[in-house]
Amino acid sequence: MTSxxxxxxxxxxxxxxxxxxxxxxxxxxxxxxxxxPQPLSESEQQAKHVHLNLHxxxxxxxxxxxxxxxxxxxSNIEDLISEHREFQHQGIGGYSRLxxxxxxxxxxxxxxxxQQAFRRVDQRDRxxxxxxxxxxxxxxxxxxxxxxxxxxxxxxxxxxxxxDMTLYADGQNFEQDNELTHLLISLLRxxxxxxxxxxxxxxxDAPRYEHRLSGLLKGFAQERxxxxxxxxxxxxxxxxxxxxxxxxxxxxxxxxxxxxPSSLRSxxxxxxxxxxxxxxxxxxxxxxxxxxxxEILRKPRAVGLVPQAQQxxxxxxxxxxxxxxxxxxxxxxxxxxxxxxxxPIPFCAFNGGNDCWVDIGNKxxxxxxxxxxxxxxxxxxxHVGDQFLSTxxxxxxxxxxxxCWIINPQETQSMLNELELVLxxxxx
Ligand code: IMP
Ligand code: MG
Numbered sequence: 001m002t003s004x005x006x007x008x009x010x011x012x013x014x015x016x017x018x019x020x021x022x023x024x025x026x027x028x029x030x031x032x033x034x035x036x037p038q039p040l041s042e043s044e045q046q047a048k049h050v051h052l053n054l055h056x057x058x059x060x061x062x063x064x065x066x067x068x069x070x071x072x073x074x075s076n077i078e079d080l081i082s083e084h085r086e087f088q089h090q091g092i093g094g095y096s097r098l099x100x101x102x103x104x105x106x107x108x109x110x111x112x113x114x115q116q117a118f119r120r121v122d123q124r125d126r127x128x129x130x131x132x133x134x135x136x137x138x139x140x141x142x143x144x145x146x147x148x149x150x151x152x153x154x155x156x157x158x159x160x161x162x163x164d165m166t167l168y169a170d171g172q173n174f175e176q177d178n179e180l181t182h183l184l185i186s187l188l189r190x191x192x193x194x195x196x197x198x199x200x201x202x203x204x205d206a207p208r209y210e211h212r213l214s215g216l217l218k219g220f221a222q223e224r225x226x227x228x229x230x231x232x233x234x235x236x237x238x239x240x241x242x243x244x245x246x247x248x249x250x251x252x253x254x255x256x257x258x259x260x261p262s263s264l265r266s267x268x269x270x271x272x273x274x275x276x277x278x279x280x281x282x283x284x285x286x287x288x289x290x291x292x293x294x295e296i297l298r299k300p301r302a303v304g305l306v307p308q309a310q311q312x313x314x315x316x317x318x319x320x321x322x323x324x325x326x327x328x329x330x331x332x333x334x335x336x337x338x339x340x341x342x343x344p345i346p347f348c349a350f351n352g353g354n355d356c357w358v359d360i361g362n363k364x365x366x367x368x369x370x371x372x373x374x375x376x377x378x379x380x381x382x383h384v385g386d387q388f389l390s391t392x393x394x395x396x397x398x399x400x401x402x403x404c405w406i407i408n409p410q411e412t413q414s415m416l417n418e419l420e421l422v423l424x425x426x427x428x
Contacts (some may be wrong), residue, residue, distance in 0.1 A: 001398050003131070007175075013390060014319055014323060014389055014390045014391050015319075015389060016389075017137075017141075017388065017389070017405075018102050018103075018104045018105070019102055019105060019144075019238075020137055020140045020144070021137075021172060022101060022140055023073075023077055024135060024140055025132065025138070026073050026076075026077065026133075026135060027073055027135040027140075028134055028135075028198040029072060030069040030070060031075070031134040031135065032134075033063065033132055034062070034066050034069060035066050035128070035130065035134075036131060037342050052223055054278070058231045063128070063129055066128050066363040067122060067128040067129075069118060070118060070122070070135070071115050071118055071122075071127045072115075074114040074115045074117075074118040074143070075114070077114055078111075078112060078113065078115055078306065079098065080096075080097055080098040080101070081098060081108055081114075082111060082363050083096055083097060083098065084096035084097075084098040084099060084105065084108065085108050085111070087099070088107060088108075093107070104400050106399070107398075107399065109378040109379040109401065109402050110148070110151040110152055111151055112144070112147040112148060112151055113147050113150050113151060114143065114147050116147070116150065116154060117143050117144075117146040117147035117150060119145050120146055121139070121142055121143050121146055125139070125142075127139050127369070128139045128317070134184060137260060138407075141405055142411075144405070145404045145405065145406070145411075145415055146415075146418055148382070148388065148402055148404055149401070149404065149415060149418050149419045149422060150418075150422055151384075151402075152379070152380070152382050152402050153422040153423055153426065154426060155379060155380040156192055156380055156382060156399075156419075156423075157192060157193060157374065157375075157376040157377075157380040157381065158193045158194075158195065158370060158371065158374055158376040158380065158381045159187060159191070159192060159193070159194055159195075159381075159382045159383075159384065160194075160195045160196070160197045160236075160363075160366075160367055160370060160381065160382070160383045160384070160397070160401075161194070161195070161196050161197070161366055161383075161384050161385070161412070162196075162197065162198060162363075162383075162384065162385035162386060162387065162393075163197070163198035163199075163200055163212075164199075164352070164353070164386075165202070165353065165386040165387075165408060165409070166384055166385050166386050166406060166409065166412050167180055167216075167409055167412065168409060169408075169409070170352075170353045170354060171354075172211070173211065173212045173214060173215065174212065174213045174214065174215045174216045175214075175215040176214075176215035176218055176219065177215070178215050178409075179221035179413055180216075180409065180412060180416065181215065181216055182219070183416040183417070183420065184216065184219075184414065184416075185219060185220065185223055185225065186420060187416075188225060188229045188230070188232055188233060189225075189229060189424060191232070192232070193232040193233075193234070193374050193376070194232065194233050194234070194371075195233070195234040195235065195236055195370050195404050196213070196234070196235045196236070197236045197239070197240075197363050197370070197383070197403065198235070198236070198237055198239075198346070199236030199239050199302075199350070199352065199357060199363075199393050200212065200238070200357055201237050201239075201241060201242065201299055201301055201302050201359065202237060202238075202239055202242070203238075203242060203300065204254040205298075206244055206251070206252045206254050209235050209237060209244055209252055210251060210252050213235070213252075214357050217250050217251070217252075218244070218250075218251045220233070220246070222252040225250075226397065227247075227248035229288040229420050230246040230247070230248060230250060231245065231246065231247075231248075233246040234246070234247070234370065235252060236366045236369070236370065238301050238302060238346055238359060238360075238366070239359045239360075239361045239362050239363050239366050239393065240255070240257075240264070240265060240361040240362065240363065240364075240365040240366030240369060241265065241301050241359075241360070241361055242316065243255040243260065243262075243369070256373045260369070261369065261372045261373060262369060264365045264368055264369055264372075265361055265364040265365060265369075267360065267361075267377040271345055271354055272300075272345070272360050272413055274299060275305050275329060275332070275333075275345055275347065275360065276298065276301075276302070276358070276360070278304045278328055278332045278359035279325050279328065279329060279331055279347075279349070279379055280296060280298060280303045281328075282324050282325045282329075283296050283303060283304075283305045283324075283325055283356070283358070284296055285324070285402060286317075286320060286321045286325075287305065288316055289372070290320065292305070292306045292307075292313060292317060293307060293308045293311040293313075294306060294308060294311070294313060295308060301360045302357055302358060302359045302360065303357070303358050303363070304355055304356065304357040304358070305321050305355060305356045305357075306355045307354060307355065312354060313354060313355075313356075315351070317348070318351040318352075318353075318354075318355070318356050318362060318391075319351050319391050321351070322349050322351045322356050322391040323349075323391060325349040325356070325358050326340055326391075329343075329347055329349065329358070330343060340362065340396075341362055341364050341365075341396050341399070345360065345363060346360075346362055346364070346365060347360055347361070347362065348361070348362035348396065349391075350387060350391055350392050350393040351387075351391045351392065352387075352393075356386050357393075359393070362393065362396040362428075363383070363385075363393060363394060363396050364395045364396035364397055364399050364400050366397075367381065367383055367397050367400040367401055368400050371400065371401070378400060378401045378402070379402070381400070381401035382401060382402045382404060383397040383400075383401050383402070383403045383404070383407060384402070384403070384404045384415065385397070385403070385404075385405070385406070385410055386405070386406055386407055386408070387403045388403070
């Protein structure tokens with residue numbers, strides 16, 4: 001029987017992250033039962049000369065006990081994840097307790113110190129002191145990020161960043177006053193490779209990418225980074241299609257396909273154009289069906305739906321476009337139930353915030369290309385991005401590496417500050 005719950009679940013799946021929802025659900029019990037003020041005990045009423053039992057308070061001990069309860073839940077979830085990792089190593093991940101509780105659970109490439117991360121975030125945000133607002137999706141997301149940063153720091157070799165909304169605002173450039181510059185430079189100086197893996201696809205046109213990243217490249221020049229340091233900085237545009245490397249003059253060089261292992265992109269131009277024709281027809285149908293004030297842009301490896309000047313599309317309209325084109329392309333490739341990465345020509349159909357794009361290839365392939373080139377394993381690669389729902393373009397990286405889900409460049413900054421703290425502490 002298809003229950004109403006299941007129907008609702010499926011209708012909302014593109015707006016949910018199952019692990020975060022699960023953790024949020026676990027934290028709700030102590031919040032409901034214990035985060036409320038307690039009535040005064042009889043002796044306290046006498047001591048305070050209060051005669052009515054209406055006087056309620058929230059003692060330091062009660063608050064501390066609640067913090068402890070939240071911490072225990074994080075510790076238990078940490079254990080569930082560790083057990084799931086053990087099962088995964090034995091090739092029976094689907095049998096773990098966590099897999100039964102959260103059937104769509106993916107792969108964890110490192111241990112996650114969730115209890116420690118919770119205490120760190122709670123010290124700053126005082127989540128456990130809230131009486132009326134339970135631990136939220138964003139609280140849990142930030143705790144998972146901190147845990148991931150703590151766990152990966154000792155082995156970190158490669159950090160890949162999404163562009164729009166991760167390093168700079170949507171459609172903007174990386175300006176010279178961007179506070180992330182010194183944090184990215186610090187990674188390069190520690191001999192950690194840095195790559196921007198972005199959907200923005202301008203073919204082999206290095207000056208277009210240099211223009212969008214001009215503030216960062218100027219920062220490299222001002223800090224006089226050595227050729228070895230800047231040689232560890234890459235840009236991968238069009239999700240996985242166009243690779244650039246920074247040269248000693250702080251400019252980007254296009255790297256020809258023959259110069260690196262690019263066999264993961266094993267598609268031919270006629271195949272690509274056929275697929276883009278299907279996507280273009282579907283997006284045009286969305287424009288007609290929903291009377292969108294938008295136009296369709298076709299590129300050699302992508303097709304996009306972009307609002308007309310001064311127009312904004314709603315999240316629902318863009319999700320509809322992304323899911324419609326996802327389904328059309330899966331059906332065309334004969335696998336309507338597959339994931340966009342598991343078909344003969346992998347693609348990425350996503351809601352970009354104020355536009356919708358269908359790109360050939362995806363960031364999973366992008367990250368894997370860089371990992372192969374640089375010899376970095378999943379447990380030493382971290383992808384930072386803002387699009388981890390099923391209509392986003394960062395989610396595919398979860399199969400290849402560890403991830404941090406941020407929602408704006410300020411969060412990227414605070415996540416990198418945490419990473420800096422952990423890395424410096426290890427050096428002392
Ligand atoms: P990202 O967040 O860095 O992956 O960039 C996503 C944004 O890049 C999209 O929302 C678009 O606005 C922009 N963009 C520019 N060219 C392309 C393209 O060829 N494919 C997909 N997105 C593109
Ligand atoms: Mg983005």
